[in-house]
Amino acid sequence: MALLVTCDTGGDRIPETLREPLAHTPFFSDVLHPPQPPAQPARRDRLEIPRLDREAGFAARAIAEAVDCDLIANPYRADLVDVGRSIHHRNLFRPEVRCLPTATRKAILAAVRTPYRDAIRRRLSDLLLRFPYVVHLSIRTFAARTKSGGWQRGDVGLLYDPSRGDELDWCLDLSDELYFAMPDLKVRRNHPGRGTNDSLTKAMRKHFSDVHYLGIEVVLNRAWVARPVRKRREVLRTIGNAIREVTPEATPQAA
Template sequence: MALLVTCDSGGDRIPESLREPLAHAGWRNTFAGVDAVISSPASRLSLPLVDRDAHFASRIIAEHAGCELIANPFRADLVDVGRSVHHRNLFAPAIRKLPAKIRKSILSEIRTPYRDAVRRRVSGMLLEFPYVVHLSIRTFAARSASGQWQRGDVGLLYDPGRADELDWCLDLSDELYFAMPDLRVRRNHPGRGTNDSLTKAMRKHFYDVHYLGVEVVLNRAWAARPVRRRREVLRVLANAIREVTPEATPQAA
């Protein structure tokens, strides 16, 4: 199966080489309080520092879809590896206040290796298969910044101008409707697939080949619940992904 799952935001580590420079620069390591934040009901409404639920979901999806997973092991509050280097939300406010030398080190230690690893894996898969479906897994806050409830359980973010991505997302929406009618699947919500992201960057890099990049974003209203039902929903989602991504025949050498 020419399918790759990635997770940008589920890591909980700090690179060893950055610990001392960050401490000397006055960056406060808030990780000690993350567990309490994650376990509280309010964490289902907003995004935590460490999106462990995205990491959990990506593991379950990759396992049951039978594909490879590349996950960023480092904390997303150091740098959002899915953003371009000029995006205003590349760094969290606390990191933006640090010296430029430290910010450059964060990029070279975290962002660059992760994106290079994804790019190399997609390149390798395209040498073997005629197409690759790349799914980037994230969660989104149950409430918007204005306090409104976010509608939908699963969002599929894609470029509507790319017919292959549109068709794949339509097929997955139909498959999920028949498999789990109560699951609310929305396309290009709560964001747009053409917004700044890792999949957008990969589309630009692999513009002349059959690369499909889709962000699968999960509403934290249910994604953060430590119950069996969450695992069951993720299994259904993974099985549907497998059904609409037929086995690709390896290309002749």
């Protein structure tokens, strides 16, 4: 069995090829000088991607290091395009990007979404030529508060397709391992979203339908993962160690 960690949202760069197409748009100045968030932000979807999600990138690197496996991370800003969405999804682009010319939107897809998804597909194909199973962990974060303003009850969400027995069993094993390793860490399955919603892992399940592919989204509450304290590293290291425990036959794949 092999492991692969990916991160859709941890980047903060703009492709050089997009600087000219975006040069004379309001979006470009907003990307370079993002506005400060309001004191009372609007309540939005709990899994909505923030403009900058460096916490997801940090967490993905820490988990991949602890597990000793490959990491493929999108280096570009999540507000350019949601690389996890299917091409016709209504939230593929943010409203300010949807207002841009069609040619500019196509250039964003060509520079950001297509290379990222192609790299993951190639890497999974390569791993599946050498291993009977591959566990693909897509690392993201979610909002600390609900739409109504209350605090989220979970610390870690494991999103999977419950109709796929291997994914269900793997997530159950990981939940148990995390409980024994860190009982205070609240791990919830298919919360705050569902593993069957439109996502990169759902797309990869369709692509690798005839082979042993497990696609799991590991979503982390920004209430704790956004705090650069020693406890954060301890939790991420515990998550990585637990992943290793439930995937004992995984061979290190780090390049």
